[in-house]
Structures are given as structure tokens and as C-alpha cells.
Amino acid sequence: MHYRFQILMNDYTLCPSDWGMTGECATFYRIYYVCGGKAWFRQGEEEVQLKKGWLYILPVMQSYSLRHDVKDPLEVLWFHVELDLSMGRDFTAVEICEGEDLYYLLKSIQVIQRDPASFEDVNRLFDIFLKRLEQRLTLYRTGSRRMNRVLSYIDEHIADDPEIQELAACAGMxxxxxxxxxxxxxxxxxxxFVYTRKMSVGAKALLEGATVSEAAEKCGYSDxxxxxxxxxxxxEVTPGEYKKRRACTEP
Structure with missing residues (x-):
């Protein structure tokens, strides 16, 4: 199965001493593959230490916090990703054993992702990664034809800022x-959902060379x-900062 996705940002990072989040509530998927260091995920009263060699999918639209040991900082291959599927929106942990397909895919991405000419290769490998991950997790699209029609309508009319009543009419509900x-x-x-799609369209436009004003127009912002x-x-960064940061790792 082929999945539509957009990697909003990704990198391989040794986190600085001031790294951490409190009350984070992301509308995209944060996917962390831990390569070293000590870090902890906290949601409510539950705290979990992130382990080396494990892949973590952090909650979507739920509040959580992250911290690490400044003497043993988190070393991580990370992705901020939008997907056209539900991968479960709760905290998920998957052990990636050395020698399995997922391990080699992540290591390959880690090696090539800083090459300015590697953006398409990273996307291709990540697509394969999702297909392999499907064997370990429940990945699914909605089977509703009406809702799939609504998703297409949103993408086609994103610059027009579609209203809920329009979407309901599109679904016939x-x-x-x-x-x-x-x-x-x-x-x-x-x-x-419309807001997340707007930001995705704006981010893609910026990566393709649009000015901030042009990107704003493409996703329906007159201001x-x-x-x-x-x-x-x-x-978590301005459009200008996003362009500069991605210019270091993308064509």
C-alpha cells in the first residue's frame, strides 16, 4: 500500500542542554528513533524513559512533556510528518532490532539525510519504512468514500478556506x-484538520521557492x-526560519 505523507522537518540531532518540551500538543506526528542518551516522555502522571534502539511515535493532539539528562543528552533521528492515515494517536513504542529491515532503513536515512541532493531518496526510503512499519502497527486509511471525498475537496479548495457547512454538503451529511x-x-x-492542511501546503510552497507572501496566498491567508x-x-519556527533550516538539507 502507498501512503501519502509529507516530511515537514527531519534531522539527526544531539540535543542541546536546554532541549525539552512542556505541555507540547502537536497536530502532526513526531517520530523519534533514539540512538543514544537519556530522555523521558511524560503524559499526566506517567513517565517513560526513552530507550536506545527504540522508535517512538508521540501523541497527536494530546499534551505531553519531554526532558533529557544534560550530562547524557538525547541523540535522535527525528521526523515531523503529516500522514493521510491514522497511525494511532497515543504514545507508541516499537523496538527496532539490529539486522531487521526497519533498522537498515533508518540507518540509511540517517546517513543520507544531510546530503542536499538526497531529499527524494529520503522520501523514497521513508515510504518503504511506512510499509514495513505497517507490519508492526495498525496503519489504516478511512474506508469511508464520503470522507475520502471530503479530504479531496479540502485539498482542492484549501486556498478558499472551506467552511464546515461546505464539507458537510460534500459528504452529504x-x-x-x-x-x-x-x-x-x-x-x-x-x-x-483544515488548519493542518493549510500549514502543510504553506510549508511545501516555501520549500518549492515561494516567498512568505506567496505561501500565505496558496493556503488561504490574505494577511x-x-x-x-x-x-x-x-x-515552531517562522516561515523564513523554516526556509533557511530546510535549505541546509534539501535541494
């Missing part, structure tokens, strides 16, 4: 019922400052 069904399937409300605020809230 009453508005309140549509909103309830959408949230049941995608674990977020329609407006949150460049409003787009910048929304983008920073989502990506």
Missing part, C-alpha cells in the same frame, strides 16, 4: 452529524502576518 463523524474517524475536528503567526504555532 447534516452539519452536526458530519462534525461528529469526522472527529470519530480523524480524532480532530474539521477546522483543526502575511496572520500566516506567519499560524505557521510558527504549528511548525
Amino acid at each position: 447534516e452539519r452536526s452529524y458530519f462534525t461528529r463523524r469526522f472527529k470519530e474517524i480523524f480524532k480532530m475536528c474539521p477546522r483543526q 502575511e502576518k496572520a500566516f506567519t503567526r499560524a505557521f510558527k504555532r504549528y511548525m
